[in-house]
Amino acid sequence: MKYSIEKLLSENTYPGRGIILGRSRDDKKAVVAYFIMGRSANSRNRVFEATEDGIRTRAFDESKMEDPSLIIYHPVRVLEGTTIVTNGDQTDTIRDSMAAGHCYRHALHTRTFEPDGPNWTPRISGVVTPDGKYALSILKSMDGDPECCCRYFFEYERPLPGTGHFIHTYKCDGAPIPSFEGEPERIAIEADTAEELSRILWDSLNEDNRVSLYVSFIDIASGKADSVIINKNV
DSSP, rough: BBBOOOHHHOOOOOSSSSSEEEEEETTTTEEEEEEOOOHHHHHHHHHEEEEETTTEEEESSGGGOOOOOOTTTSSSEEEEEEEEESSSSHHHHHHHHHHHHHOHHHHHOOOOOOSSSTOOOOOOEEEOOSSSEEEEEEEETTTTTEEEEEEEEEEESSSOOOOEEEEESSSOSSOOOOOOSOEEEEOOOSSSSSSHHHHHHHHOOOOOOOEEEEEEEETTOOOOOOEEESSOOO
């Protein structure tokens, strides 16, 4: 069963941060999307901006930045054709580990969920290889126990055309916010361009809580990426 990403997002006011990895309908492009949401003024005071090897977050208004520790990072980096996308500074942990000849699993075994009790926000990560194969991971506490880190890895060796997988930090809004549960949600990718998918995703995210969105369609044959960034703060 494939879910509608519009339905999943529009019916959830606060999935938190989310990663979508998949394959275009023509089977020629790897699809990557990442979004951030925020409830606090500090979390909402951010934008995505392009870098030489991906994107980074930065404060929209530097004078209003309160605590950069968990909100300023590089969500996307590309290393030798492999795209790494995460919801924190573990992007750099994965990149450095892969540059040293290890795999993303090796890197993530050195990390845990975020130290932001009582939420203990999960760390979600994705890796897309040059041939379009992809993997997703989530590191989360067990039942909110800060002493117990559960590590889940999901690998997709033959992505299906028009299909993606969606993982997000939170199941829904709450206090504390409940973590994502289960396997990544299998979704239909019905857009044919990064621009089209970006509009579908942005329009489906809760208007009050959405902050920034990144979408990229990567041509598997050439490695060329067509990427779009949308920021609420402009």
